[in-house]
Amino acid sequence: xxxxxxxxxxxxxxxxxxxxxxxxxRNLVHDRTVRVAEDGTHDPNADVSDSQFDGSxxxxxxxxxxxxxxxxxxxxxxxxxTAEACKQLLGxxxxxxxxxxxxxxxxxxxxSEVIEDAAEELGFERRGRGPRFDGAPTTRFRxxx
Numbered sequence: 001x002x003x004x005x006x007x008x009x010x011x012x013x014x015x016x017x018x019x020x021x022x023x024x025x026r027n028l029v030h031d032r033t034v035r036v037a038e039d040g041t042h043d044p045n046a047d048v049s050d051s052q053f054d055g056s057x058x059x060x061x062x063x064x065x066x067x068x069x070x071x072x073x074x075x076x077x078x079x080x081x082t083a084e085a086c087k088q089l090l091g092x093x094x095x096x097x098x099x100x101x102x103x104x105x106x107x108x109x110x111x112s113e114v115i116e117d118a119a120e121e122l123g124f125e126r127r128g129r130g131p132r133f134d135g136a137p138t139t140r141f142r143x144x145x
Contacts, residue, residue, distance in 0.1 A: 001062060003088060006034035013061045017080050032066040032077055035092050037085035065089035069102060076106040079115050087118040094122055094143060101145045107131070107138040116141075 006014065011026040014036070018025060028034060039060050063081015067074055074097040079086055090106070097104045107130040108116050119141045130138035 001037050001040045001085065001088060003035055003037050003092065006036045006064060010036055010061070010064075014064055017061060017064060018078065028066050028078070032068050033093075034064060034066045035089055036064045037062040037081060037089055063089055065092060067093040067096075069096070069100070072102050074100075074102050074104045076104065079106070079118075081114075083114045083117065086114050087121060090115075090118050090122055097143070097145065103145055104143040106141045107133075108141060109133070109136055109138055119143075 014025040015022040063085030066078045124141040127140040127142045130140040
């Protein structure tokens with residue numbers, strides 16, 4: 001599995017994974033730090049003009065994460081994908097936060113066991129209820145520096 005920065009060309013594939021409009025995902029790539037996990041059969045050193053970076057296929061992407069840093073906390077804004085991809089991707093903001101002595105916070109919806117398991121494996125602790133999104137409850141997970 002390769003992890004790389006997301007590109008605008010990934011918007012369609014991200015939209016497919018997140019079940020969101022392509023325009024929303026395109027804006028996400030511009031507004032946040034976004035990483036994607038892709039099938040390891042691609043050569044990450046291939047010439048960009050002749051590679052998967054011309055536009056990714058939803059079947060090639062195993063997951064994605066978006067996050068941003070504010071004050072003393074890195075906030076994971078979206079995470080989705082396979083169990084292994086979620087775990088590997090969640091490691092991205094964790095490594096950044098450790099270097100900067102910051103905490104990491106993640107909100108998990110009740111039907112997201114894959115994300116919950118990845119967070120717990122990386123040492124996140126439950127910190128109670130988070131805000132509701134479209135009426136659905138969330139659980140707040142936090143990893144202290």
